[in-house]
Amino acid sequence: MPRVFVAGLMALVLAGPLLAQGGADSAQITSDCRLAVRIITNGKPSSQEEWAWSVIQLCGSDGGNAVATALRNARSSSDVDYLDRLAGTGRWLRDGNFFAAALDVAGDRSATVTARLRALIVLLYATRLAQQPIRGVPISSRDLLSAFDEHSGLPRPTCGLGRVSTGEVPPYDGSPMPTDYEAKIAALATRIFRDTTEPQDVRSAVFCLM
Amino acid sequence: MDATTLCNTEGRIDPWTPIYFNPTVSIGWISADPDDLMPAQPEPLIYTFTRPILNPVVVGSGDVPCVGSPGEVIAHTISEQTVTVPLQIIDPSDCGLDEKTTGYISPPIITSDPIRAIEIMPPSAMQWHFEYTITACDDDGSNCQPVTIQGDPFAHVGYSIYFRETPIDEPTLTVSCTPAAVVRRADVRCLGHVTPARPYTLLRKQADAEGHTYVDDRSEEKAAGDDVDWSGTAIVDTRVSMTVRITTTTGTRELSGEATFTVSPETWPPFVMPQRPTPIIATTELPYPPIQEKNGQDQIPDGSLGVMDLYYDGSTPVSVFSGPNTNWFYIPRSVSLASADIFINRALDANDPFYKAQTGTSPNQVLGIKYCSAGDMQNLRRQVIDHENAHYDAYITYFAANDVPALFERLHMYMDVASLGQPGVPTLKDTWGPYELAQAHAGVDAYQKATVDSKPALIRCKFRYPGGPR
Numbered sequence: 178m179p180r181v182f183v184a185g186l187m188a189l190v191l192a193g194p195l196l197a198q199g200g201a202d203s204a205q206i207t208s209d210c211r212l213a214v215r216i217i218t219n220g221k222p223s224s225q226e227e228w229a230w231s232v233i234q235l236c237g238s239d240g241g242n243a244v245a246t247a248l249r250n251a252r253s254s255s256d257v258d259y260l261d262r263l264a265g266t267g268r269w270l271r272d273g274n275f276f277a278a279a280l281d282v283a284g285d286r287s288a289t290v291t292a293r294l295r296a297l298i299v300l301l302y303a304t305r306l307a308q309q310p311i312r313g314v315p316i317s318s319r320d321l322l323s324a325f326d327e328h329s330g331l332p333r334p335t336c337g338l339g340r341v342s343t344g345e346v347p348p349y350d351g352s353p354m355p356t357d358y359e360a361k362i363a364a365l366a367t368r369i370f371r372d373t374t375e376p377q378d379v380r381s382a383v384f385c386l387m
Numbered sequence: 388m389d390a391t392t393l394c395n396t397e398g399r400i401d402p403w404t405p406i407y408f409n410p411t412v413s414i415g416w417i418s419a420d421p422d423d424l425m426p427a428q429p430e431p432l433i434y435t436f437t438r439p440i441l442n443p444v445v446v447g448s449g450d451v452p453c454v455g456s457p458g459e460v461i462a463h464t465i466s467e468q469t470v471t472v473p474l475q476i477i478d479p480s481d482c483g484l485d486e487k488t489t490g491y492i493s494p495p496i497i498t499s500d501p502i503r504a505i506e507i508m509p510p511s512a513m514q515w516h517f518e519y520t521i522t523a524c525d526d527d528g529s530n531c532q533p534v535t536i537q538g539d540p541f542a543h544v545g546y547s548i549y550f551r552e553t554p555i556d557e558p559t560l561t562v563s564c565t566p567a568a569v570v571r572r573a574d575v576r577c578l579g580h581v582t583p584a585r586p587y588t589l590l591r592k593q594a595d596a597e598g599h600t601y602v603d604d605r606s607e608e609k610a611a612g613d614d615v616d617w618s619g620t621a622i623v624d625t626r627v628s629m630t631v632r633i634t635t636t637t638g639t640r641e642l643s644g645e646a647t648f649t650v651s652p653e654t655w656p657p658f659v660m661p662q663r664p665t666p667i668i669a670t671t672e673l674p675y676p677p678i679q680e681k682n683g684q685d686q687i688p689d690g691s692l693g694v695m696d697l698y699y700d701g702s703t704p705v706s707v708f709s710g711p712n713t714n715w716f717y718i719p720r721s722v723s724l725a726s727a728d729i730f731i732n733r734a735l736d737a738n739d740p741f742y743k744a745q746t747g748t749s750p751n752q753v754l755g756i757k758y759c760s761a762g763d764m765q766n767l768r769r770q771v772i773d774h775e776n777a778h779y780d781a782y783i784t785y786f787a788a789n790d791v792p793a794l795f796e797r798l799h800m801y802m803d804v805a806s807l808g809q810p811g812v813p814t815l816k817d818t819w820g821p822y823e824l825a826q827a828h829a830g831v832d833a834y835q836k837a838t839v840d841s842k843p844a845l846i847r848c849k850f851r852y853p854g855g856p857r
Binding site for chain 1: 671672674675676678688689690691694695696697698699700701702703705706708709725775778804807809810814815816820821823824828832835839840851852854855856
């Protein structure tokens with residue numbers, strides 16, 4: 178029962194723009210979030226999965242916990258569509274637990290490259306969405322990949338920065354980000370980039386974080 | 388041995404005065420006469436040349452003994468080798484019963500290296516006694532008697548050194564960069580040339596540009612005639628300096644030289660806007676459900692219901708990896724506009740559950756919240772598409788009036804590639820991104836805000852959140 182209360186409170190705080198439209202909506206969102214969190218956390222195919230993904234960013238820290246769990250559970254997955262959905266949530270939900278999970282999976286050599294690249298996208302969103310104006314979103318895994326220049330030894334990914342939009346709205350907030358999240362990202366990126374035994378695609382991708 | 392340099396100062400050759408072939412230097416006196424102007428100098432004389440010499444001949448003139456050793460000359464070369472030659476009586480026939488003669492001479496001293504100093508060992512006899520008997524007769528040859536003649540002469544001798552001057556040997560390092568005026572992204576070649584040709588050690592190459600210094604201090608041995616070759620892509624006006632170490636006849640020294648090159652911009656083709664895009668339903672590009680509020684007002688924030696994306700091709704920076712502009716990041720080729728997209732929120736699609744949920748206010752409701760109807764959603768969709776098309780038109784207008792490619796062309800930033808990612812070192816993403824934004828995008832962004840975003844789409848009704856799995 179306390180869990181229901183917390184979820185409802187977060188929805189009140191975090192879904193402000195929608196809730197401004199009336200109390201009936203806020204109650205509906207609270208209810209929707211309970212279901213969406215359960216669906217995303219379980220990670221099992223569900224007929225309601227697509228709906229759950231469209232709602233989860235409204236669910237504050239509960240939503241963040243759900244996608245964090247889903248990302249950790251998917252570290253061995255190569256399901257591109259599923260992992261893209263997970264990574265894409267980073268565009269609309271800025272959450273400390275989701276960030277921690279992404280940091281964990283991105284640095285995990287036992288995880289699939291597909292999963293690590295999506296985790297890196299979540300980290301990239303964490304930095305990019307903190308800037309004003311917001312540029313270079315959404316981010317695709319293709320944006321992060323590049324061959325390494327034989328002379329300079331550096332990759333040349335576009336990092337998605339060639340995309341300029343006429344307007345970008347900020348993400349919803351979940352649980353707070355660590356105050357040193359930028360340093361954590363930099364440390365991970367440097368470690369991976371300097372380790373030539375890491376997969377080249379992962380090394381290329383972390384260059385976007387350096 | 389007393390390595391006095393008693394008279395060296397008198398005999399020192401100023402290296403900057405003309406040097407004549409076979410010059411002479413007098414280096415002082417050795418005398419056994421305590422009343423002589425110069426003090427008795429039975430110790431060796433050493434003369435150090437300010438510039439090494441070749442093939443010296445030492446001549447000692449004065450009253451010198453024919454007895455004992457005339458002494459010897461020791462030549463010290465620049466490589467600290469020594470060659471010793473004996474002094475010899477110039478005219479042995481001059482040696483009479485008084486056992487005196489007028490001078491010594493050394494053979495030419497031949498060495499493999501130039502000679503930096505001459506050391507003269509004095510004669511072994513500085514004073515001596517002679518005594519001999521002659522038969523003295525009257526003028527008519529009578530009354531002949533033995534007569535003993537004796538004396539205690541002393542030696543006094545001044546030395547001159549005749550020598551051949553070594554060839555003028557002041558090596559120089561000349562640094563040049565070609566072309567001295569270069570178009571950005573072209574190659575520049577900076578050469579360090581040592582004259583006259585001789586082996587040397589490259590110690591340091593340095594490039595200074597816009598307050599940043601790049602140093603390559605990897606030492607490298609160079610053969611005679613080999614130039615220092617520092618070449619690479621030119622990005623920014625630069626001062627290049629080089630330092631080499633070189634061994635000359637006068638020892639080892641470091642030489643430095645510098646040159647500059649200036650960089651002018653390339654002319655890049657003007658932007659050509661991609662074909663006007665047909666609006667497409669967004670998948671991940673826009674927030675869903677849509678956001679209706681901005682700053683507490685019922686206003687559609689840019690990027691909520693619609694957005695226009697413009698894709699710049701070739702705007703990814705790269706770094707120079709060799710030459711004086713190493714570590715400078717720049718845009719490697721002309722930037723163009725690859726494509727444009729207009730996305731509209733799927734909530735504006737008539738088949739979307741959110742759209743369908745906007746059923747409007749009951750016809751009987753007079754007061755209270757006015758919820759959006761299907762008609763409102765159609766109107767909103769039209770407004771959003773018009774708004775994004777206005778962004779497209781604003782791009783066309785702005786690019787026609789402003790040389791934005793030139794702004795990309797001149798982007799350049801120094802970043803030490805080797806230190807990328809180290810704690811405390813600004814990252815490329817944190818530096819280049821804001822820099823590009825300020826330099827290349829700020830103008831068009833401001834124009835879009837002033838001309839298009841100042842007229843946002845307005846909505847005069849509330850969205851109804853559909854709720855529940857759909």
